[in-house]
Amino acid sequence: MLAGMDWQDIRLFLAAHEHGSLSAAARALKLGQATMSRRLATLEETIGHQLFIRARAGLSLTPAGQAMLPHAQEMARRSADLQAALEELGAEPQGWVRIALPPGSSTDYLAPLLPAFTRRWPLIRLEIRESTALADLDRQEADLAVRTVRPTRGDQVFQRLSTTTMGLYASADYLRRLPADATLQDLDYIAWPEDFSEFAPMRWLRDQGCLPRVNARCNGILTQRAAALAGFGALLIDPRLAEFVGLRRVPVPHPPLPTLDTYLLIPASLVNVARVRAVASFVRKVIEFVDLHHRLPTGEHDLDDL
Secondary structure, three states: HOOEEEOHHHHOOOOOOOOOOHHHHHHHEEEEHHHHHHHHHHHHHHHHHHOOOOOOOOOOOOHHHHHHHHHHHHHHHHHHHHHHHHHHHOOOOOOEEEEEEEEHHHHHHHHHHHHHHHHHHHOOOEEEOOOOOOOOOOOOOOEEEEEEEOOOOOOEEEEEEEEEEEEEEEOOHHHOOOOOOOOOOHHOOOOOHHHHOOOOHHHHHOOOHHHHHHEEEEEOOOHHHHHOOOOOOOEOOHHHHOOOOOOOOOOOOOOOOEEEEEEEEHHHOOOOOOOHHHHHHHHHHHHHHHHHHOOOOHHHHHHHHO
């Protein structure tokens, strides 16, 4: 019976387990839910065991599913290793690579450089996912990710790309309205929602007694930045994202500002895949260039180094 197992159905089993529901797994794999359900049923019939308990709360593994899981995960790793080895035989990396980045980074760093990337790697296609969730890699929704939180779980290889001290920024118009002797307590703040209370900028505002001066909360840095550009208040932000659009540092006395680490994360099974390595190298060089020059690479001389 095991000889009749289809590797593609094993992938569906792993996706169903990782996503916790047939509908979520089907969306991730771009399949119809009916197809997903039918193929899992075929797999269960092939091996002679039920793999999932299906309930309203989602899917949970049966004892047979639990016994199968580590072997299926090992098959996935072996498959990725085989794919990487075969790709190494080719002259040019090719295929789709899914990269997950925070919205600000995807807008300011990657999107403007897509033409340069395509000139360097003409056979690689990018799928850009704007996200801050570490689960993207765990759920196989991305092939690599840029994150500001160091991973503590999952089979991932990571590299710290940079450490940046955050800045307190506002628009020129807002700064003109401030009194000459303004203090932190005189500012209006654009901040993160309360469920981000342990995020470094929120802890800093709390420690300085500035939370009562928060005028707006938003869980998206681009919306926060747009509000600051409109003169609505000041915000703590990565200086690279602020200075790209003309925000200015707020000239008030303040204690040391929080730092922000940027990490590049790749699942261990994809580290040796040529197309993933090419994208990782490009992202790494872009961030290194921005940190050094405080601007995006633009001229041909800059782009030749990427």
